[in-house]
Amino acid sequence: MDEQVREPKAVLFSKRFPALASPTPALPYPMRATILTVGDEILIGQVVDTNAAWLGEQLSLVGVTVNRMETVGDDLAVIQEALEQAFAEGDLVIVTGGLGPTHDDVTRNAVAAFFGVPLVSDPAILSALEARFAARARPMSEKNRVLAEVPVGFDVLENPKGTAPGLWGERTVGGRLQTVVMMPGVPYEMEAITTAHVLPRLQERADRVVLHKTLLTVGQGESMLADQLGALDDLFDDGLSVAFLPGRGVVRIRLTVHGSDRREAQAALDRGLARLRRDLGDLVFGEDDQTLEGVVGAMLVERGLYLSVAESCTGGAVASQLTSVPGASHYFNGGVVAYGNGVKTALLGVGVDALDEHGAVSEAVARQMAAGVREALGADLAIATTGIAGPTGGTPEKPVGTVWLGYADADETHAVRLQLTHDRAINIGLSTTAALNLVRRQLLRKDAVLEA
């Protein structure tokens, strides 16, 4: 019941920090920010604004509190009003979008007007623009010159992934520092400018450090993980906060520490990480931006092994996930999508007897598929999936969501059964994650046997 009605929230554990009373400091910290997105196309739902969430996370991680996220249209007056409101309740506004060359791109003008400064053409940006056009042997139209315009007094933040730079402006009003940062709305350009320039500048201002690290786990849901970790008072007492961020079969656990001394903060973070790793053991497969398919790939490369897959219910999703990693050809030689039973028998050598006696979704068939694809493709190890993804096809004995995963190497074959959900896409996703994790766990087990 609770699960039905609650909002989909990450589980957060933290002791509340006492509000930091900071009477009009020159560099107020923690800073309070508004994330302002400009663009008519967002208001009519043609584009989902993922920039705000990304910025929200990044700002939170350097200790900036986000008061508000707001999307407004390409309207000079409305943008100015939004800036007015944002600085009435905070110190920092990050604006994305509306910096292009067309007449409806008015962000630059709105910010300049709000700061009461004119726009001037920046020679360096202009010549970079002209060079870019020249390189493509195309004339630069007059309207593109606006891309070089900068409000007087603003810093230009180089764009590592494109031409339109970020712009950083600040002024002091009533003893409070107001900072505005403008960036293009193209996500990878915005992210590059933020990482290269905006976050370092914000961190420089901080009178306290904020450190964080995320552990990636697979194989247990968040409530089981929380049970396994027990009370977290030792972490809280060490000044750490803990967030559980669930995904499809993967739960990220993020530790954050705020402190005035970097070495102390780092030591507290290290203690917390060691505690989590000790209690979670092999459930942890990586850190921060790693992926399960990347980690499995690296483990295979390290051991000089090749993997093959035989997929029925996942229909190619396991192979697709493995090959999303550049260089996958160094450990993945291929797979068979054995959707029909005829393919299972013809290419994988699954026995007609096994299919008749146990059905395609069975331990016997999962094992034979794994062994068969391993042999057919000449791999060192292999995994197989067979199950009822849904929405139909279930029986009382094998309801929708029943999945068998098979495993085979030179020494052994075995299979494990999963009971998943009623949703086809979720079942395919969870089976794929579980199949990759099965490879990982088998490799770890072999390591342990070798060491013993």
Next chain:
Amino acid sequence: MDEQVREPKAVLFSKRFPALASPTPALPYPMRATILTVGDEILIGQVVDTNAAWLGEQLSLVGVTVNRMETVGDDLAVIQEALEQAFAEGDLVIVTGGLGPTHDDVTRNAVAAFFGVPLVSDPAILSALEARFAARARPMSEKNRVLAEVPVGFDVLENPKGTAPGLWGERTVGGRLQTVVMMPGVPYEMEAITTAHVLPRLQERADRVVLHKTLLTVGQGESMLADQLGALDDLFDDGLSVAFLPGRGVVRIRLTVHGSDRREAQAALDRGLARLRRDLGDLVFGEDDQTLEGVVGAMLVERGLYLSVAESCTGGAVASQLTSVPGASHYFNGGVVAYGNGVKTALLGVGVDALDEHGAVSEAVARQMAAGVREALGADLAIATTGIAGPTGGTPEKPVGTVWLGYADADETHAVRLQLTHDRAINIGLSTTAALNLVRRQLLRKDAVLEA
């Protein structure tokens, strides 16, 4: 250059409607709305707010103008201020989130306070809640009773997908009708309530109808499509607006008509659709919510044909996309992910000569892969992909993004070459779409031959 610096916007074509002067009407139309999202978890970037984009599109499609999207924290005063501002500039506020049972869920209280009405427990909601708990043999905790609370005078909008209902309130202030709608933040619940109750109520209010239809195209970029359609003045003169919504290899073209008479509006929409279909021909593969994989699947079922795939550069993505459709086993028997050359020769019968002479990324190998998988899996027709997805592996003759698609049926084999981008994920996505479209075009060509 233009492509580099512009914001990622859909191309919109429309004659501007003259602003409708409407001096304080009882039912102002077009309505102006704010979409207000409540939740601390969104401000820190743990959840991407997709609800706002979905609502923005749905509201636009019934003729409501979205002024602003805004996300604020779980804070009573801040939510009230946001409502204040929203009604200062519009007539409608859609609030999602913050309706759960925990102490930080304050949306219900904030809206009731803003309207100046108390909350009362709704017996019907309460008994539904109690029944739900009883069915699970669990006691209902006291805090869950808050879920039954409704501001006095508000309508309860039944939730087809969950327990927490939507709440609809309205009042007239200074001759203007103010409407607020609260819904749970869980996307599928919010969408169900909006579709079942909110949009019909908004449409009832309209003094004009808004109709729309989306054509789905594949095989041409948006600028080529625009060229092929020529000037759209005939559509504009008929009161239609046209939006080009590009995706990964698929461009959606949406026609919208606003009018006072439903039959006239429908006739104009039909004329516009007929014109687009005439000029675009086979580039159109479907309408509205259809998918390319679904359309291809239905074409195969209709003709009683089975498809197989042999994938190198797409690594299982084509099979995965095909099997994302329930019932795919009626036309897809399977595939081979032939990532290593050994798999191409062993399972697909690709000649070592062809690999040596032309390389794996070549017309010869693409044709042999398609013919080979068709034979190995006993399919009626087959497609194959081989290419350099990147980011590395390119040569001057075959740069990253070079892809060959093979096709084979009982009568013929052939292959087509694509030159795509430098981005691995984009190349895999575009190759997958192109492979599915190759099947579609071949089936259409065979129909034409049979008819001739």
